[in-house]
Amino acid sequence: MRLITNKLALLLVLVVSCIAKETAQKTFSSKSRSEEENIFEQNTNSELLWAPYRSNCYFGIRPRYIDETPFIFGLMWFDTTEFDAMTRLRHFVSDDDHMERFTWEAYDPRLGGKENIIDPENNLNLTIYFAKTHDDSNWVVRVSGKPLDTARNTTTSVVMYMNQNIGPDMQNGQSRLIHISNTDNNENENSLEFTGMSEDLGKYEVLINDNHGKYYTNDTLESIEVVPGCNASRTSHVGLTIPDHEVWRARDVFQSLLTDSIKDIVQVTGEKVEPGLVPSILTLRNLHNFDQGNFHYVQKTFDMREETGFEFDIVYNNLDSKETIDSGKQATLLIDDALHEVNVRFDNHFNIDETDGDKRKFAMEVLANLLGGIGYFHGTQVIDRETVLDEDQFESIKFEHFREEGPYSLFTSVPSRGFFPRGFYWDEGFHLLQIMEYDFDLAFQIAFSWFRLIDEDGWVAREVILGPEARSKVPQEFTIQSPQIANPPTLLLALSEMLTKLIENENNMAFVAGNKMDIEEEEGITSQLGSNFDYIIKYSKIIYPYLERHFKWFTETQKGLIEEYMEDMEDDEKFAKVNQNFVYKWLGRTVTHCLPSGLDDYPRAQPPDVAELNVDTLAWVGTMSRSMKDIAHILELTKDETKYAEIEKKIVENLDLLHRSEKAKTYCDVTLDDEGDEEMKYVCHEGYISLLPFALKLMPRDSPKLIDILTLMSDPDKLFSPFGLRSLSKQDEHYGEGENYWRGKIWLNINYLCLNALEYYFPEVLTGSHEKSALNDKHTSELAGKLYTELRNNLINNVYGNWEKTNYIYENYDPTDGHGTGSVQFAGWTALIVNILRG
Template sequence: MLFGASNFTVLLVLIASCFAKKTTQESFTSKETLEQTFEQGTNSELLWAPYRSNCYFGIRPRFVDGTPFIFGLMWFDTTKFDSMTRLRHFVSDEDHLERFTWEAYDPRLGGRENIIDPENNLNLTIHFAKTHDDQNWIVRVNGKPLDPTLNTTTSVILYMNQNIGKDPEGPSRLMHINNGNTQDENTFEFTGISEDLGKYEVLINDNYGNYYTNDTLDSIEVVPGCNASRSSHVGLTIPDTEVWRARDIFQSLLTDSIKDIVKELGETIDSGLVPSVLTLRNLHEFDQGNFHYIQKTFDMREEKGFEFDVVYNNMDSTQTIDSGKQATKLINDAIYEINVRFDNHFDIEDTENTGDKRKFAMEVLGNLLGGIGYFHGTQVIDRETVLDEDQFESIKFEHFKEEGPYSLFTSVPSRGFFPRGFYWDEGFHLLQIMEYDFDLAFQIAVSWFNLIDENGWVAREVILGPEARSKVPQEFTIQSPQIANPPTLLLALSEMLTKLIENENELGFSHSVVDAEQEEGISSQLGSNFEYIIKYSKIIYPRLQSHFKWFTETQKGLIEEYLEDMEDDEQFQEVHQNFVYRWLGRTVTHCLPSGLDDYPRAEIPDVAELNVDALAWVGTMARSMKNIAHILGLEKDELQYAETERKIVENLDLLHWDSKTGTYCDVTLDAEGDDEMQRVCHEGYVSLLPFALKLMPRNSPKLKNLLTLMSDPEKLFSPFGLRSLSKQDEHFGAGENYWRGKIWMNINYLCLDAIQYYFPEVIAGSPETSELHDKEVSNMAKKLYNTLRENLINNVYGNWKETNYVYENYDPVDGHGTGSVQFTGWTSLIVNILRHQGL
């Protein structure tokens, strides 16, 4: 495994203890108390964070669905009339930011986000930190001009809303209480009450900064209420479901104000008044309401810039934030502890040889964690449309409706382009997150498993509510219970449990997890609450069973089409006919369910097509279920899943291995011939998945073939990582060119991990060596492992050094980043790979 040796051992001990068949009564003083302590502690620590992943900065509480408090941040330079086109709110590649990154982040503690916005001449740093009881938080916003000679402004718009919930007459409200009558008109105090959160206050205080002024004008108040030299406040009521439209509503209100100004003063307005013209006022005389805008416009002609704090205090807390000095200490303590935790888990040193790779790794991990969001709302589902042969041209889901509401706690692949939950991606995210915070990874996995419905289905994309749907093309919003996706959540679990079973005798179940935690500096409440995991596992196991059943039934292939033509083929007769699979929902051009969207398949789709990667993923599911059943002591289930895994492993060779090309291939009917079985071979990631998912026997002679394929620079090997498709394939780089040669971290990670699994001697100093392969093959594995690993690190790190970002994928020709920018989903697995640089 690419898990750290020592930390991974601790995790194994932890899981062993969590899933142990028997727990001694002496280990617990009160089961209910321990369960409550874990749940209350976790819910408290993870209550507040920037969980609105789609925003550059947006806060909402986790698990508060009825009456949450919502906070967000927007900004733009107001010196030009067209400035609103550069108003920032939702993360977007089209904003052309030079940088937006969490330099340090932990959802339990807080962090520091840095944003460099050249078009708005702004270097923005946002700190977020919480009190030790996790009830209160501070947001510190610091802005500096990139170039103070440009004479720009920075207008920051804060907005906050106390959702009313289902009862409009209920107590939930948010009121501005000082109404600008304090000595400082730029200081604000709000008081709020939420049925879910209780009573609280919000304080907004300036630390320093000069508001916009213009010495050439007698006054910059263009009309009453439009004065950029002081903060502006507008309160109104917005329906809970529309709060996410804060940017649109702001622009609409500001446009109304501008039109009124032009009507009153004419179109010729002094340029020095533009910042005031672009200041929001209460033109429509709204009542104060539950939704509030605060706009602060700072003069950016001095390098110092500005800084202000937003403080949220729960009135029942004994740890309220009462001073700027206290806020500074919370921020500094949070950053310090994040650094300590990171070093305890990854230990990546900056030396002459490694450069600033620690900073790189910390930012990549921070952005993965900073992309964790909490989503609540309805999902659009079509349960009626049946997929048949007509689907190959296009799939039309016309019988959809909204279901729910549902909730999901998840990381996202990319805050700018994919700010929602992806089943296919999340398992890879967890492989990274569990290295840093096992409890957090567990919470995310639990949230996903809770979405498995009574039929065993979970959507491939979980798009909850209008805010999440606003970032998704309409044709992709509808989810179908017939469409699957690679079950990577079970992959993550399987990887851990497989290693656990291999080390069960060595580790035992009596090892003291508390001692292990102290040795490794790992913080884990689960370490003292094994009973909770056992209890939950017994609850979730039937769901996993139904999910396995749903997957294997909906994706089952049609082997009958081949039986007559292959009746004389002895090898085919050995195929386990009930264990063949294909991706339902593929079209002529795409196979979205596979996750490898445009990877070439048979040119003419057929209902009898059998996909090697679908079979391999079912094998992974069977292995995972086998391991869970083993840990829970369910011997009958364990034998059943082991038998399924065995048959799938055999079918991979019997049905999908092509001796001519020496690789694994899809199977289909020859549409241009006599409907005979033929293998469709496109050397690339699909060919590697039986190896990457460790489904080949450890002594398989076919391993050499795949090592050769991965090592061939004319096919898959490149100076930047393994290509998704062979350079010699006719489809290489063609068409949409998404999975047709681009280098993707998730499959590269699996391949590195598999090399280490089959050839443990590739890790220097490893006590385990493989005696199943000759020296030539072992040396080939060592060379491939070391060069591939080095190439991946150098390329991803090099791109980050040059651009400040990591990417969705990388070009196979020159290695430059392509696809979505700041794709800190599975690309963050580079941190797992990097930590082994000293081995």
């Protein structure tokens, strides 16, 4: 049975038990580790070993944490009835492919799932199933395709490729992948069998078997074998050797080999080719007489003139497993079981009323696509540790002193498989706010993977782009990372949210020293993980230094200059109370952009000044302080808890003392007035930056300024819209101008934080009772309740409505008519709509 837990009290256990894979082995002997810990690690590593972790591919499999000799699998396809077919060869997810749909309908990396792709240009409705055996050692991929229109007389040529990486020690390595035969007892020439050996994975076999489907034929021709080996009526196989670091170029290599074959055919047969032979001409053959290596292409070309289409299975069996998959019927049972269990798990966590339209299907697909974007990346990172930012010019910096460092590994979800298939520090905390509601263990496996990237100085890259495959999807100017550039520390936001709940429930938690926790059991799922408070304490001490270093790095590199204001502001009574050591700015902003803030083109002070201080940087440091305070509390580090509590207190004070404009009644950046006597002036652009002190729960619960925040959010002429809160006030001079990325568009991440903050400050909004509460007067409570209800409904209706019309969720939404904009299938923080829908 698969191990799942979702108790809040397990939070730190989940994080640190992951860390035990490396760090704890150095700190504690195996004899000192509890039986429960060993069970947890073994189950987690097994359950999460195999999945479609190649997020950038429409479908691609690799194992997690197998870095030297992984087995790699990928899928491509195209319609081969026309000579220009290779321009429609699908492999990496791309918005330019104009897919009508590419969607995980149900998915859990522990279990498996179902992905549906509708490709109009290739006349294909493709469904891919993935399921694992209960011991998690073996898996099956079922590829099922049907034509969208049988009258178009198309084919579907599916190209599979697989490689057993040799590893860096190519001389002594024993890893191999060998094609045994094309037959199953000489009965089916289209069934293939491979045997493999990996130093990390052991011995295994790969079987490829058809379930049904008609291969391409043409009754008007005597033969469709245009030259020996080029015959679309049977499965084609070519084995060769490709260096491990070039396997990701499988599409390019395939196109190159096929081009060579076509040129040879033209020389042999002449340029005039019978149209009925085109599918055979576009069938790969071993033209160059390659010796069989570890890399293999398998190509199947099906006639799509019948509605039944085709279906075949790819089975991976570890030969040491007792649960090998040996038949199509057995594969069907595994797939059905996995899909059933995914549905049960979803309903256990998200009880969504199906009577309200098709909201359950919508929510399940959105969550599935977030989970389906989880990838495992391994490789080098390009870093420039020498170039110093010129803070006076505010021009774009050219990082020219870079080098590759690593290799590193990252287990992460991605914002968008088609446009952003890599790790984003800014996005990941929001992803975890969603994932942890479904699977705590999984969420903190991901969190740990990020924590372990924190270097000795405390820095972690804002974009983690590991290896050439990940870099191939990134514009060159964004591949180089600088240790001077920060990003909003949303991982600590997620950690802070969970620690806050843990502390609030501390007296009610079902554990005491020496006693195991009660672990929730779900249908078909039993957890074997138990723990006690001492266990949590022990491993919390392991994670704590990572976070300390990161806090120190962030607050030192992003520290602002207060000295510039001192002379002209010394007589200002309010300014005199400012905590001068706790002021911050984003290092690395330019005249037009502040990429470190995550709110790229959100309007800032013009012209920029070295003395600029940013309210959002300060607010994020407040979140970090709160998180550090909470974990210090868990560890009973009283001195540290007091230290971070004092920092948090000073930051909260500075939000009002330094960044609150009483005239504008909002929070603003500040800078020097270059037109007057260089006194401090507020730079007020009402929008998401103004809301962050509220959204991050840094305002006191009894603050009289809460009413100003509610008024701003509720104003339809400023932030409130029928589709969600605008990122910038409709009345701002920069609204909708320029790049128009964070200048009015509606983003789910900040909208989610605002809804969550409304629940925090006005808990009565969840009960519907708006009588005078302990914290707020009746008028304020009623305003909060109305805002909460309308904002929640607007967000749900708009994201759901776009999905109904287009099959997709989007990066952001237009504030005028609500249509989706930016990257399609942006199942990153937009997936927070599932949390919002559940309420």
